[in-house]
Amino acid sequence: MEKDMLSPGAHDVVVDGLTQRYHVHGSGPVCVAMPGGPGVGWESLRMPATEELLTMVYVEPLGTGGSQRLPSHPDGYSRDRYTRSLIGLLDRLELPRVLLLGHSHGGFVAQRLALRHPDRLSALVLYESAPVTGPEHMAEAGARVEEFLRRNEGQPELPTVLAGLQATGTATDDEKITAGLRDMLPIFFADYWEREAEFRRLRETISCTYISSLDENLEPDVIDDRDALPSLTVPTLVVVGRHDVQCGPRWARELHALIPGSRLVVLENSAHLGHLEEPAAFADALRAFVRSVPA
Known part of the structure; x- marks a missing residue:
């Protein structure tokens, strides 16, 4: 890996022939963060309090912000496509195993990667995620x-x-x-x-790119991981805001029940953006989790 690929600031790499942009802030162990939407700008996921303990690598998913759009845009942005892009980014960064945080729709992608490529993750944070859509x-x-x-x-x-x-x-x-x-x-x-x-x-x-819910075959990319999640072997933290509308406590409890050995943290005074509403509590939860995961 080139020495400056994890230096602070914005970076572009080419993965599968497409430009992938990411942003690095903070210091400490590396945490790759996948934002939600799909299509919501990465800036809304910025976590200054968490950057005091982790090197945050904020991904701009394909089709969003400075990352390149698929030829089929706005279609084709399935979880499998995002997962391939993330694995390619980890390869370019020469990160064999990493802490992965997925927020909202990014949590759906993180679940997919953890189920398909558990050897690439040291730990997983599912933040305002759910086991099912539809x-x-x-x-x-x-x-x-x-x-x-x-x-x-x-x-x-x-x-x-x-x-x-x-x-x-x-x-x-x-x-x-x-x-x-x-x-x-x-x-x-x-x-x-x-x-x-x-x-x-x-x-x-805040900005958003319009990305459809259709995959490369123009079929809805419907998610239901409930049968697969009990086989997940990656240490997992589930974080949810008590008042979240999009992916509320019901889904966090289901994820926690489905994933063996997972931890559940409920931010009592937050909704969908607990890292902004309760930044200290959010950072403390991540700190305790990271310390509990074997090096």
Whole structure:
């Protein structure tokens, strides 16, 4: 590996003929972080408190940000495709085994890699993830939206949030899905309006690339890992925010029950972005987990 490939800042490498961009911050053992969406900019996953104990390698997945788009864009971004790209990146970085953190949709990819290539991971963090997508997942998210509305009853901006939520489900271009994401962003937090001064800039700057849910055969990339996860051998930490709407505590409990020897941490005052809402608690959970994993 070239000496500067894990130096602070942005880097580009070519994997399978496509440019893959990643960003390095922090010091300590290496943790590769796969953001969610798919298509959400990596900046929303930045974890300054965690960077004090880990060298964070934030990936820009194919099709997102500075990474190259597939010829079939916006289709073809299946978990298998993202997994191949991640393995290629680990090879380029000459990291035989690594701590992998997957947030939200990135957790689906991390699960796939851990199940298919357990020898490449020293440990796994599934952060706001779930073992399944599809109708069951959507129904649970709908119930969590209702909880969010009850908790914030009377908040005048709720119609904007709901309009943004609907827009992200129907958008088919980058501009519209980014606008919808910014409108709905309060749903990602346990108490956005009480801490709006902290989170307003993220809402104004977060970006998203439109990526479809179809694989390279134009079939829905539906996920159900419940039968496979009991065979997972990688030490695993499951982290969830108590008020998360997208991948809430029900799914974290299922992951914890399915994965042998896993640990579960619930951030009581967070929703989907606990690393921003409770950064110290999030970093402490990772620190304790990393210390528990054999070198």
